[in-house]
Amino acid sequence: MTSLAKTHIMILKKVGKEEDMKFSKMNYQRIQLDELRNEATQIMNQFEAAESGAEQFEIHKKYYALKDEVATTVIIARIRHDIDTADEFYNQENDYYDEILPEIKNLETTYLKKVFESPYRNELEEKIGKVAFTNMDLKFHSIDEKILPLMKQENALTSEYANLIAGAKIDWKGEELNLSLLRKYMTDSDRAVRAMACKKYEQFFQENGEELDRIYDELVKNRTEQARILGFENYIELGYNRFNRNCYRKEEVEAFRKQIKEYFVPFATKLHIKRQERLGLNELSFIDNDVYFKDGNPAPAGTPEEIMENGRKMYHELSKETKEFIDFMMENELFDVLGRKTKKAGGYMEFLPQYNAPFVFANFNGTSGDIDVITHEMGHALQGYISGKDPIREHADITMETAEIHSMSMEFFTEPWMSLFFDEQTEDYIQSHFESCAVFIPYGCMVDEFQHRVYEKPEMTPAQRHGVWAELEKAYRPHLSYKGYPYFEKGGFWQKQLHIYELPFYYIDYCIAQICAFQYKIWMDENYKEAWESYLHLCELSASDYFVNLVEEAGLENPFKEGIVKKMVGKLEEKLN
Ligand SMILES: [Zn+2]
Numbered sequence: 001m002t003s004l005a006k007t008h009i010m011i012l013k014k015v016g017k018e019e020d021m022k023f024s025k026m027n028y029q030r031i032q033l034d035e036l037r038n039e040a041t042q043i044m045n046q047f048e049a050a051e052s053g054a055e056q057f058e059i060h061k062k063y064y065a066l067k068d069e070v071a072t073t074v075i076i077a078r079i080r081h082d083i084d085t086a087d088e089f090y091n092q093e094n095d096y097y098d099e100i101l102p103e104i105k106n107l108e109t110t111y112l113k114k115v116f117e118s119p120y121r122n123e124l125e126e127k128i129g130k131v132a133f134t135n136m137d138l139k140f141h142s143i144d145e146k147i148l149p150l151m152k153q154e155n156a157l158t159s160e161y162a163n164l165i166a167g168a169k170i171d172w173k174g175e176e177l178n179l180s181l182l183r184k185y186m187t188d189s190d191r192a193v194r195a196m197a198c199k200k201y202e203q204f205f206q207e208n209g210e211e212l213d214r215i216y217d218e219l220v221k222n223r224t225e226q227a228r229i230l231g232f233e234n235y236i237e238l239g240y241n242r243f244n245r246n247c248y249r250k251e252e253v254e255a256f257r258k259q260i261k262e263y264f265v266p267f268a269t270k271l272h273i274k275r276q277e278r279l280g281l282n283e284l285s286f287i288d289n290d291v292y293f294k295d296g297n298p299a300p301a302g303t304p305e306e307i308m309e310n311g312r313k314m315y316h317e318l319s320k321e322t323k324e325f326i327d328f329m330m331e332n333e334l335f336d337v338l339g340r341k342t343k344k345a346g347g348y349m350e351f352l353p354q355y356n357a358p359f360v361f362a363n364f365n366g367t368s369g370d371i372d373v374i375t376h377e378m379g380h381a382l383q384g385y386i387s388g389k390d391p392i393r394e395h396a397d398i399t400m401e402t403a404e405i406h407s408m409s410m411e412f413f414t415e416p417w418m419s420l421f422f423d424e425q426t427e428d429y430i431q432s433h434f435e436s437c438a439v440f441i442p443y444g445c446m447v448d449e450f451q452h453r454v455y456e457k458p459e460m461t462p463a464q465r466h467g468v469w470a471e472l473e474k475a476y477r478p479h480l481s482y483k484g485y486p487y488f489e490k491g492g493f494w495q496k497q498l499h500i501y502e503l504p505f506y507y508i509d510y511c512i513a514q515i516c517a518f519q520y521k522i523w524m525d526e527n528y529k530e531a532w533e534s535y536l537h538l539c540e541l542s543a544s545d546y547f548v549n550l551v552e553e554a555g556l557e558n559p560f561k562e563g564i565v566k567k568m569v570g571k572l573e574e575k576l577n
Contacts, residue, residue, distance in 0.1 A: 031070055047059045053124055223504065224458040275288075380407045386536070408514055
């Protein structure tokens with residue numbers, strides 16, 4: 001881990017003077033499709049003409065350089081667009097990439113097919129790893145020209161959903177709110193305010209229920225058709241391929257959910273009952289679901305600038321690796337976290353490979369979510385920064401369950417510094433963070449099982465789908481009552497979950513990662529230093545191996561192993577006393 005500084009020197013050489021490392025100074029030049037096509041063709045010809053594995057690998061490095069250049073350019077344009085959506089220039093650039101990206105992906109697939117079919121495959125596999133080849137195979141089995149029209153239609157449907165949700169206009173005492181602004185009132189410490197906000201929330205879904213059902217029905221049928229054209233029985237296999245699930249499939253996931261139902265749901269229910277007592281309630285309604293304390297959830301103190309400064313202090317103290325990393329991020333303006341009128345909503349971490357620089361984008365709003373940016377998103381960023389020095393670019397293709405371990409574990413590793421942000425509410429924050437992580441797992445598995453049930457039987461009617469959700473609620477969240485909210489009581493709540501519409505089968509990743517992050521929590525409470533070293537090692541391994549091997553290499557237990565959930569619940573229960 002001491003060679004990070006070395007990487008910088010190398011990177012500086014690559015992009016020029018130190019000054020150019022600052023985000024605002026990074027050079028931007030539009031990718032011209034014709035030029036790119038020419039360069040790619042040249043690389044492909046050279047690759048095919050090469051006469052040994054070693055020679056082909058040298059050409060492959062040119063592909064890395066070109067890929068890094070394209071990725072860096074597109075990401076710079078996207079971020080600058082998101083920072084100020086009123087900026088005409090980057091608006092155009094953003095639209096331009098929307099248009100040409102399918103073609104760029106197509107060029108890449110054409111090249112990768114040559115790599116996959118290379119006569120020197122064994123030598124190449126030794127250099128870039130088995131995982132890369134498995135992923136290529138999955139990629140070739142998830143796309144085909146024949147399904148492009150359906151994919152276009154699928155995109156249009158997901159946009160329809162996004163627009164419908166984003167366009168919600170809720171009247172709140174004369175003020176017009178969208179659904180995400182309404183959420184603030186749905187967790188208000190005054191229960192009557194929560195009830196009113198939740199009623200308005202339900203009303204929106206009830207009023208738009210038919211439309212939301214129609215969009216979903218069309219999506220399910222569209223995806224099923226894509227799968228059948230590609231030779232699959234239903235969408236499940238195809239969905240797994242699209243998320244590069246290269247070392248576990250439906251069977252493992254099903255067994256994992258079974259363990260969660262049997263051992264984790266009773267544990268989560270215990271946490272809910274404790275919370276119910278703390279809130280002084282007779283029963284837990286869905287309106288109490290995200291409320292942890294009678295006088296409200298803990299919120300960070302201080303201005304955004306103070307939060308950022310304290311973040312720097314925290315990472316300076318945590319380890320020498322995080323110290324170097326946070327200074328690099330701050331000195332090079334690799335953050336944009338303040339909310340502004342023309343800024344895009346939401347938050348993310350992106351990585352600029354040519355600069356080996358992560359970029360964190362967020363909209364601070366005065367809730368504990370601001371601290372998640374400093375812990376969760378920075379976990380992703382640190383991993384990007386550490387693994388960016390790996391010359392084998394395929395190792396950066398991490399699957400989502402792995403990526404979320406980096407971020408969710410960082411939320412626990414930074415706990416000793418939470419008093420910098422929460423003052424006298426620190427204990428409350430740590431408790432509510434633990435509880436919210438735990439109770440998320442049953443919910444996440446429920447979302448996952450719902451999708452399996454839906455795609456297994458695509459002919460189900462919308463009413464039948466609602467029935468499945470209502471049934472699953474009883475299995476995964478037996479504590480929760482929807483009394484007084486008939487649309488949700490009959491199983492309409494899933495319609496608020498973006499992933500179900502836009503990213504099918506992406507959600508179990510959070511549950512798998514959370515189980516691993518809890519392993520780190522248990523480990524760091526016993527031996528912080530040892531747990532931290534393992535974490536850094538996991539970050540460094542990136543995607544050099546399959547997920548199940550990576551976790552074991554880092555000293556964690558494979559979350560799919562029989563008995564692991566039961567064992568963990570035992571250890572987590574000890575923490576409650
Ligand atoms: Zn994340």
